[in-house]
Amino acid sequence: MRGKARSGHPGTTLFILLILWGAVFLIAPLVGSQRVDLADVLRGDPTASVIFWQLRLPRVLLALLAGAGLAVSGLSFQTLFRNELAEPYTLGIATGAALGAVLALRLEESGVLWGMPLVSLASFAGAISATALVVGLAWKRRGSTATLLLAGIAVSLSCSALILFTQYLSDSTQTFRMVRWMMGGLSVVGYGEVMWTAPWVLGGAAILLALRWDLNLLLLGEELAASRGVDLVRLRIKVLGVASLMIGALVAVAGPIGFVGLMVPHMIRRWVGHDHLFLAPACLLGGGVFLASCDLAARTVMAPAELPVGVLTALLGGPFFLWLLVLGKKDR
Amino acid sequence: MTRTGEPILSAHGLAWNPDGRQILGPLDLDVVRGECLAVVGPNGAGKTTLLRCLTGLLRPTAGEMRFEGRPFATLTRRALARRIAYVPQIRPARVPLSVEEVVLLGRYPHLSAFQIAPRQEDFAAVDAALARVGIEALRRRPVDELSGGERQAAFIAAALAQESELLVLDEPTIHLDARHQRDLADLLLRLASESGRTVLLATHDLNLASLLGDRLLALSAGRVLACDTPARILEPGLLEDLFQARFEIVRGGERPVTLLQLGGG
Numbered sequence: 001m002r003g004k005a006r007s008g009h010p011g012t013t014l015f016i017l018l019i020l021w022g023a024v025f026l027i028a029p030l031v032g033s034q035r036v037d038l039a040d041v042l043r044g045d046p047t048a049s050v051i052f053w054q055l056r057l058p059r060v061l062l063a064l065l066a067g068a069g070l071a072v073s074g075l076s077f078q079t080l081f082r083n084e085l086a087e088p089y090t091l092g093i094a095t096g097a098a099l100g101a102v103l104a105l106r107l108e109e110s111g112v113l114w115g116m117p118l119v120s121l122a123s124f125a126g127a128i129s130a131t132a133l134v135v136g137l138a139w140k141r142r143g144s145t146a147t148l149l150l151a152g153i154a155v156s157l158s159c160s161a162l163i164l165f166t167q168y169l170s171d172s173t174q175t176f177r178m179v180r181w182m183m184g185g186l187s188v189v190g191y192g193e194v195m196w197t198a199p200w201v202l203g204g205a206a207i208l209l210a211l212r213w214d215l216n217l218l219l220l221g222e223e224l225a226a227s228r229g230v231d232l233v234r235l236r237i238k239v240l241g242v243a244s245l246m247i248g249a250l251v252a253v254a255g256p257i258g259f260v261g262l263m264v265p266h267m268i269r270r271w272v273g274h275d276h277l278f279l280a281p282a283c284l285l286g287g288g289v290f291l292a293s294c295d296l297a298a299r300t301v302m303a304p305a306e307l308p309v310g311v312l313t314a315l316l317g318g319p320f321f322l323w324l325l326v327l328g329k330k331d332r
Numbered sequence: 333m334t335r336t337g338e339p340i341l342s343a344h345g346l347a348w349n350p351d352g353r354q355i356l357g358p359l360d361l362d363v364v365r366g367e368c369l370a371v372v373g374p375n376g377a378g379k380t381t382l383l384r385c386l387t388g389l390l391r392p393t394a395g396e397m398r399f400e401g402r403p404f405a406t407l408t409r410r411a412l413a414r415r416i417a418y419v420p421q422i423r424p425a426r427v428p429l430s431v432e433e434v435v436l437l438g439r440y441p442h443l444s445a446f447q448i449a450p451r452q453e454d455f456a457a458v459d460a461a462l463a464r465v466g467i468e469a470l471r472r473r474p475v476d477e478l479s480g481g482e483r484q485a486a487f488i489a490a491a492l493a494q495e496s497e498l499l500v501l502d503e504p505t506i507h508l509d510a511r512h513q514r515d516l517a518d519l520l521l522r523l524a525s526e527s528g529r530t531v532l533l534a535t536h537d538l539n540l541a542s543l544l545g546d547r548l549l550a551l552s553a554g555r556v557l558a559c560d561t562p563a564r565i566l567e568p569g570l571l572e573d574l575f576q577a578r579f580e581i582v583r584g585g586e587r588p589v590t591l592l593q594l595g596g597g
Contacts, residue, residue, distance in 0.1 A: 227413065
């Protein structure tokens with residue numbers, strides 16, 4: 001909106017985030033268990049080139065995209081549910097995706113379809129089915145946010161039960177692969193995953209940005225938003241649909257990576273204010289910077305071993321919640 | 333001074349009785365262009381339900397509503413919002429925006445998703461609304477830091493920026509102290525006289541209704557008990573039927589004043 005938003009500095013923050021994004025994009029592919037010199041890459045040194053172009057760059061690109069998608073969908077869930085603790089996995093999307101992946105792993109499906117591993121496609125299908133089920137259940141009750149949340153919890157619990165059941169029926173190798181998948185990570189990545197993720201994340205972000213007035217109006221309450229001409233049921237379906245497709249596509253390639261959608265929008269709001277015109281792009285940049293930095297840490301702190309990035313974000317998420325509780329109090 | 337001008341908003345056979353429960357109506361109602369119609373009645377009489385139906389937020393179970401002769405069914409939500417601005421009673425406890433941002437959101441029905449920024453005319457409407465309500469000085473202030481009266485003024489300014497012909501307010505003075513009630517009443521009187529806006533408001537404050545209303549509509553258990561000038565509605569027998577409480581009526585000024593009597597009942 002015009003001039004300076006109340007509590008934030010949207011222009012400055014966006015500028016700083018853009019610089020950070022560029023820095024991560026340039027530096028992260030050079031750092032890791034083996035350092036790579038940019039000069040070697042540019043000179044065409046074979047080892048350096050393979051590490052830079054084939055191993056590190058696609059991984060950094062995917063981290064930038066996945067972090068962006070997680071943060072933007074977290075933001076839209078928080079605005080939609082008017083609750084800053086809502087996150088992209090609130091409606092059982094992650095458990096639905098995990099169920100899909102677990103079933104595929106149990107069946108030992110290792111094929112590739114449309115350039116994507118079947119496990120990924122199965123988890124994408126699981127995510128979308130879970131969301132469709134939740135929205136369908138809530139729709140019968142005219143789609144209020146409370147019913148959506150309850151339906152999400154119910155579907156999530158059912159999926160968890162089915163996952164446990166499937167794990168019980170599996171042998172230890174399969175179970176290990178299932179548990180590893182659920183930790184979330186960016187380790188085996190090529191350009192196929194990047195090409196798969198980019199349209200979902202960028203397209204979804206564009207749609208959410210187009211809905212920025214509606215999302216801003218939701219901050220004034222649903223009654224007022226409806227009286228200004230917002231069709232609440234349609235808005236909920238649009239936002240949920242877009243965010244779920246985005247998350248489903250991300251979970252399919254990277255597994256469930258928690259807390260990014262919670263932490264990033266929260267920090268960004270403090271710096272940018274609450275206008276979604278600035279919030280959405282800032283979350284895109286900030287989420288990418290955050291996840292790419294976490295991934296950089298995940299593959300260097302225990303080098304040559306590698307920590308799944310989902311474990312690292314979860315380790316950061318717990319203290320973040322505590323910090324919110326203790327220090328964030330004056331805010332509410 | 334019962335008005336006989338053309339109705340801007342009219343309802344015929346309006347009823348909202350979900351699952352066979354008697355909540356509202358059936359009732360007929362006309363809001364005349366340029367008037368201030370105050371709906372009065374006890375808690376639970378159906379005032380808010382009536383306003384939600386008349387603003388298109390609630391689809392009635394029976395009856396038809398028209399705005400300037402056009403059935404609601406032929407108007408989109410946005411088209412309706414360009415004609416009717418609503419200031420609901422219930423709002424979120426926290427509104428993390430500045431006064432200017434809140435008022436600018438009143439322009440929503442005039443904005444398109446593909447607009448990068450609001451247009452000049454949107455900002456002009458915001459400036460005009462802030463000036464009319466007299467809160468230009470609060471423009472940059474966070475809504476969360478305002479007093480109850482200032483907050484109410486900000487939301488009324490947002491409704492004015494909507495540039496609709498009909499302004500609908502639900503219990504606008506609830507939670508306001510005497511001075512802010514007076515300021516708000518002054519503001520609404522000015523709005524009616526200066527901008528010729530049609531105002532529909534619901535309140536259980538009889539003196540506010542008497543001060544502002546050209547006509548009062550007494551709503552009791554979802555039915556229209558009477559609809560007439562304040563002088564005719566504010567009458568002990570009718571008020572006792574309406575509120576199950578006794579009132580003394582003080583006449584002599586321009587508008588009657590009601591005093592609640594203790595005891596009895």
